Amino acid sequence: xxxxxxxxxxxxxxxxxxxxxxxxxxxxxxxxxxxxxxxxxxxxxxxxxxxxxxxxxxxxxxxxxxxxxxxxxxxxxxxxxxxxxxxxxxxxxxxxxxxxxxxxxxxxxxxxxxxxxxxxxxxxxxxxxxxxxxxxxxxxxxxxxxxxxxxxxxxxxxxxxxx
Numbered sequence: 001x002x003x004x005x006x007x008x009x010x011x012x013x014x015x016x017x018x019x020x021x022x023x024x025x026x027x028x029x030x031x032x033x034x035x036x037x038x039x040x041x042x043x044x045x046x047x048x049x050x051x052x053x054x055x056x057x058x059x060x061x062x063x064x065x066x067x068x069x070x071x072x073x074x075x076x077x078x079x080x081x082x083x084x085x086x087x088x089x090x091x092x093x094x095x096x097x098x099x100x101x102x103x104x105x106x107x108x109x110x111x112x113x114x115x116x117x118x119x120x121x122x123x124x125x126x127x128x129x130x131x132x133x134x135x136x137x138x139x140x141x142x143x144x145x146x147x148x149x150x151x152x153x154x155x156x157x158x159x160x161x162x163x
Contacts, residue, residue, distance in 0.1 A: 004093065007083030016080040023073040030066050034059045037114055038070065042137045045129045052121055060118050067115045074111070078104040081146055088153025099149060103142040110135045 006012055034055055037043065043051075055063060081100035086093040113128045113135070 004082060004086040007079055008087035009083075013080060013083050013087065016076050016083060020073060020076045020080055023069055023076060027066055027069045027073065030062060030069060032062070034062060036063055036066060037132065037136065038066075038110065040136065041140050043133065045126075045133045048117070048129045048132065049124060052117065060121060064115065064118050067111050067118070070107075070111045074104055074107045081150070084150050084153070088150070088157055096149060099142060100146045103139065103146055106135055106139040106142055110139055 007016070031039075035051060037048065037051065052060060078100055081103075082093075082097050085096050085100065089096055110132060113132050117125060117128055117132075
C-alpha cells in the first residue's frame with residue numbers, strides 16, 4: 001500500500017504524467033510518416049504482412065525502436081494510472097487497478113508480438129497475427145475504460161469536496 005500512496009502524491013503524478021507525455025512525443029517523432037499497428041483501433045490479419053512489407057527495411061528497424069519506447073511508455077502510464085486510481089478511490093483502488101493492470105498486460109503482449117513479427121520478418125506467424133487482430137482493439141477498449149474510470153473519479157471527488 002505504501003507504494004500506491006507514493007504514486008498517488010501530486011508530485012509523483014506530475015512526474016509520471018510528464019514522462020508519459022514526453023514518451024508520446026518521442027514515439028510520434030520516431031514514428032514519423034510510418035503507419036504502425038499500435039495506433040490503429042482495429043485491423044484484419046490480412047493487413048499485417050502488407051503493412052510490414054510497405055514499411056521496408058528501414059521502417060521495420062524504426063518500428064523496433066518505437067517498440068522500445070512503447071515499453072517505457074506503458075510502464076510510466078501504468079504507474080500514473082495506478083497513482084490516479086489510488087488518489088481518487090483509496091480503498092476501492094486495489095480492486096479497480098485491475099483495469100489498468102489488464103491494459104498493461106494487453107499492451108505488453110501486443111508490443112512483444114509486434115516486436116517478434118518484426119524480428120522474424122519476412123517469416124509469418126499466423127497465431128501472433130490473429131492475436132494482434134483481437135488484442136489491439138481490446139487494448140484500446142481497456143485504455144478507454146481506464147480513462148473513463150479516472151474521469152468518473154475526478155467528478156466523484158469534486159462532488160464529495162463540494163458536499
